Amino acid sequence: MDDSTPRAVTMRDVAQAAGVSVSTVSHVVNNKKGARIGKDAWERVQRAIQELGYRPNAMAKDLVKGRSRFIGLVADVIASTPFAGQIIRGAQDEAWRHGYVLLVANTEGNEAAETEAIAMMLEHKVRGVLYSAWYHREVELPAGLSETDCVLVNCFASGSDVPAVVPDEVAGGREATRMLLAAGHRRIGFINTTTPSPAHDGRLEGYRQALADAGVPFDPALVVDARPEQEGGFDAVGPLLAQEVTGVFCHNDRVAMGVYDGVRELGRRVPEDLAVVGFDNQEVIAAHLRPPLSTVALPHYELGQVGVRVLLGLDAAADDGRVVVACPPVHRSSVSITAPA
Amino acid sequence: MDDSTPRAVTMRDVAQAAGVSVSTVSHVVNNKKGARIGKDAWERVQRAIQELGYRPNAMAKDLVKGRSRFIGLVADVIASTPFAGQIIRGAQDEAWRHGYVLLVANTEGNEAAETEAIAMMLEHKVRGVLYSAWYHREVELPAGLSETDCVLVNCFASGSDVPAVVPDEVAGGREATRMLLAAGHRRIGFINTTTPSPAHDGRLEGYRQALADAGVPFDPALVVDARPEQEGGFDAVGPLLAQEVTGVFCHNDRVAMGVYDGVRELGRRVPEDLAVVGFDNQEVIAAHLRPPLSTVALPHYELGQVGVRVLLGLDAAADDGRVVVACPPVHRSSVSITAPA
Numbered sequence: 001m002d003d004s005t006p007r008a009v010t011m012r013d014v015a016q017a018a019g020v021s022v023s024t025v026s027h028v029v030n031n032k033k034g035a036r037i038g039k040d041a042w043e044r045v046q047r048a049i050q051e052l053g054y055r056p057n058a059m060a061k062d063l064v065k066g067r068s069r070f071i072g073l074v075a076d077v078i079a080s081t082p083f084a085g086q087i088i089r090g091a092q093d094e095a096w097r098h099g100y101v102l103l104v105a106n107t108e109g110n111e112a113a114e115t116e117a118i119a120m121m122l123e124h125k126v127r128g129v130l131y132s133a134w135y136h137r138e139v140e141l142p143a144g145l146s147e148t149d150c151v152l153v154n155c156f157a158s159g160s161d162v163p164a165v166v167p168d169e170v171a172g173g174r175e176a177t178r179m180l181l182a183a184g185h186r187r188i189g190f191i192n193t194t195t196p197s198p199a200h201d202g203r204l205e206g207y208r209q210a211l212a213d214a215g216v217p218f219d220p221a222l223v224v225d226a227r228p229e230q231e232g233g234f235d236a237v238g239p240l241l242a243q244e245v246t247g248v249f250c251h252n253d254r255v256a257m258g259v260y261d262g263v264r265e266l267g268r269r270v271p272e273d274l275a276v277v278g279f280d281n282q283e284v285i286a287a288h289l290r291p292p293l294s295t296v297a298l299p300h301y302e303l304g305q306v307g308v309r310v311l312l313g314l315d316a317a318a319d320d321g322r323v324v325v326a327c328p329p330v331h332r333s334s335v336s337i338t339a340p341a
Numbered sequence: 342m343d344d345s346t347p348r349a350v351t352m353r354d355v356a357q358a359a360g361v362s363v364s365t366v367s368h369v370v371n372n373k374k375g376a377r378i379g380k381d382a383w384e385r386v387q388r389a390i391q392e393l394g395y396r397p398n399a400m401a402k403d404l405v406k407g408r409s410r411f412i413g414l415v416a417d418v419i420a421s422t423p424f425a426g427q428i429i430r431g432a433q434d435e436a437w438r439h440g441y442v443l444l445v446a447n448t449e450g451n452e453a454a455e456t457e458a459i460a461m462m463l464e465h466k467v468r469g470v471l472y473s474a475w476y477h478r479e480v481e482l483p484a485g486l487s488e489t490d491c492v493l494v495n496c497f498a499s500g501s502d503v504p505a506v507v508p509d510e511v512a513g514g515r516e517a518t519r520m521l522l523a524a525g526h527r528r529i530g531f532i533n534t535t536t537p538s539p540a541h542d543g544r545l546e547g548y549r550q551a552l553a554d555a556g557v558p559f560d561p562a563l564v565v566d567a568r569p570e571q572e573g574g575f576d577a578v579g580p581l582l583a584q585e586v587t588g589v590f591c592h593n594d595r596v597a598m599g600v601y602d603g604v605r606e607l608g609r610r611v612p613e614d615l616a617v618v619g620f621d622n623q624e625v626i627a628a629h630l631r632p633p634l635s636t637v638a639l640p641h642y643e644l645g646q647v648g649v650r651v652l653l654g655l656d657a658a659a660d661d662g663r664v665v666v667a668c669p670p671v672h673r674s675s676v677s678i679t680a681p682a
Binding site: 120 | 394396426430442445447454457461463575595599625626630631
């Protein structure tokens with residue numbers, strides 16, 4: 001491709017075509033208050049803008065205002081899961097709704113790239129920056145972010161007053177456990193993750209709360225920590241069935257997928273021999289397992305959306321800086337409607 | 342959050358701190374050739390920039406040059422698959438390598454959003470626009486894109502000379518079929534998609550070429566079209582086994598996942614009773630099936646990367662405007678090493 005571009009249409013071209021002065025065109029383009037322009041001249045300018053395809057220079061306009069219409073979004077990983085994509089989509093839809101454009105930078109955990117991305121955003125005078133993680137975790141706030149408004153999305157920084165929009169892990173764990181309780185299960189296993197994280201602690205707390213609410217005593221033998229992938233779920237099936245568990249809450253949908261394989265390997269069936277509930281509602285997996293997986297949704301779209309709303313001052317954070325977003329249950333067919341004998 | 346921001350550090354602040362004139366600071370900041378500035382003054386300015394945290398206004402600098410450091414990327418869907426994320430990541434890494442920043446807009450198939458996104462990019466004087474689709478398909482080029490350099494990524498526009506970077510579906514289909522042929526299989530089924538697409542036609546052509554190269558006659562009874570999801574694969578297993586097929590090439594990894602379930606349902610095993618090859622190499626699925634799935638990778642990262650290279654004139658398109666990117670085989674454990682009897 002060659003490096004030349006067609007000469008851009010200028011305000012001068014518009015003025016010439018409309019038979020008015022450049023300053024008249026400028027007043028029309030910038031919708032200047034108090035400028036006296038006749039209806040006829042105003043219409044001629046609009047027509048010339050249409051016909052010539054004149055595009056006002058957004059950078060020049062932003063420069064005059066001293067601030068751009070950009071909101072920055074720094075994402076740690078967007079390549080290997082659809083999660084970050086949903087955060088981006090939620091943030092973008094909400095940004096557009098308020099006349100902003102999302103500038104996305106993806107760092108893949110590279111600190112130099114992150115510093116550079118944030119510097120670029122500051123140079124472009126962004127309205128603020130959303131700093132997001134693909135899984136809910138504690139982060140250290142990059143230094144550059146103190147120079148602009150910032151909202152953390154799906155992460156938080158301890159000892160900082162920067163607002164943090166995070167999923168309600170405790171309520172999510174409660175919802176998942178309740179799906180099994182509601183079907184009559186009493187010996188309910190929980191395959192938690194081996195990764196120390198808010199998800200690990202919050203979902204366990206929710207599991208315990210739901211059991212307590214239902215008057216079912218907590219039995220630590222029914223909780224196992226496993227690698228949060230298919231393999232971790234597969235290996236946990238034998239030990240849990242040996243504990244006479246009839247339903248299991250899995251840390252995520254991938255673990256649940258491994259549980260399905262483990263149950264089949266033993267010649268048993270979901271949900272007849274073991275009811276299964278996941279977490280995430282990862283579309284390519286959850287809806288298409290046999291039977292389709294009952295799970296709890298991680299609200300990535302909403303996290304991005306609420307992040308923008310907090311940044312723009314449309315939603316307020318709690319006193320501790322947190323904004324929690326609900327994780328709703330998604331009912332499919334992996335929990336039997338009546339409890340096994 | 343309140344709407345006030347701390348007063349930005351200006352060039353005047355830097356000049357005062359360094360004890361030089363504003364024009365000297367400007368010359369240092371813009372690295373102006375021919376300006377005579379003493380080493381001592383130059384260092385004082387640099388130190389003041391550091392200490393005060395002065396950030397040159399990127400928009401102002403770009404405006405002077407009449408072109409920004411942005412490359413636009415319009416993506417149709419980024420929410421529900423990791424594919425678009427990988428295209429974005431590839432494009433972004435390559436853009437950064439050449440001093441550009443990627444402006445991402447996601448339209449979710451909404452034509453009004455698309456028109457607005459492209460207009461926004463043109464207003465910001467982008468260096469050019471990558472227009473991408475999450476699955477390889479024909480698109481109609483939006484009108485606004487004729488005003489800037491454009492490269493299509495994972496899509497193409499018939500009758501247009503706009504360069505199109507696309508996966509090599511034919512070679513990918515050949516690779517998948519060869520994995521089964523190399524293991525000694527001769528009755529090889531192909532579960533293709535019901536969606537008319539370059540993937541449908543190209544992979545079928547590759548399957549036929551590989552069979553012909555190996556001297557295996559093409560048997561249309563071994564090719565079935567199915568919904569490109571787990572359910573489509575599940576339902577195809579019975580009919581294919583009735584045709585005494587020993588290996589099957591699946592249109593994508595999700596179909597392969599359904600085939601695994603169908604094989605188990607009949608009390609049979611992968612790969613002993615049926616060898617399986619997928620397409621996509623979708624990380625959350627392929628590597629974690631039991632047994633791990635042999636497949637062919639769709640090179641989304643490379644599509645984004647090559648898209649930027651073509652836009653910047655670093656890679657050239659063929660005479661027909663196409664740039665094809667290879668789909669490499671990924672060997673795991675779902676193809677037996679010796680053919681079943």
